[in-house]
Amino acid sequence: MKLKQLEGLLGDLQQFSNPKAELEQYPTGPHIASRILFTAENSFGDVSNKVVADLGCGCGTLGAAAALLGAEQVIGIDIDSQSLEIASQNAEDLELDINFIQSDIKNLGWRGQIVDTVVMNPPFGTRTKGADMDFLFVALKIASQAVYSLHKTSTRDHIKRAALRDFNASSAEVLCELRFDVPQLYKFHKKKEVDIAVDLWRFVPKDNQGKEGKDT
């Protein structure tokens, strides 16, 4: 699938009708979503035939992009039932088979490093301090191959240190810097639109396989 085609399909998806500020619900635009997944697949082969999880999936844009690029199974996880309803509808509209789970990322019960790739546009931690780190921590616990994530450029050093030193990453690389256009969604937004500098990260988790023994 070509990038433009992917971007076009994602542009038709429904987005948050009633975004909740405390959850930092912002739509991941089709421009940014298509480029993240395109890079993940074409530069690293992290999407097609893989199990991909979209943490904090919201309306499911990243997960849908992964499915469109050939992920064998996509799992979308979010805390908010309204978003999950929209995400389910979006998946149905595009005839994509995506499994959704409603859960708080902080206490997600997961068996181990069983998904191949995590893609996410997590909260930046502006409403709930440390939310971005909670997501990164969990992502590196459940992914066996790679984690793609967006974080504010201003937190770059902090993210790198946490990932490598505390969260079990064997590598942490900024693939590129992007502008995340934040529309005037909430009452506290003074400007009509604002561009935030974000880094697209690719983290590789260390192998935790030894811990989770498979019993036969």
Add this chain to the structure above:
Amino acid sequence: MKLLTHNMLSSNIKGVANGFPLRIEVEKATEKQVELNAGFLRNVFPMIEWKALVDAAQLPEVADSSMLDSDFLNKFHHALLELHLEKDALVCPETARRFPVSQGTPNMLLLEDEV
């Protein structure tokens, strides 16, 4: 929700030693055909907790990767990817707490005293 997803989810209630696998209470289940991808099945097989899949679907009790040829592959594929739980619940194996499933989506949100 496919059994592939069920094979990854566990109960994370405070005090639970091993919340995997969740028991399944079926009120509504459907079957959806999915194209068989042998390469994917071979790759995902070692990641699967076999007993949990066996208990959830009808499969031979013991399995190893040497068995992954046509007939067994079909059964594995069918169980893992084609059975869908639409309703009703996943149940914590230790506390029997029910996590409701509606329209295929489980609600794993914990209550305040479960965290």
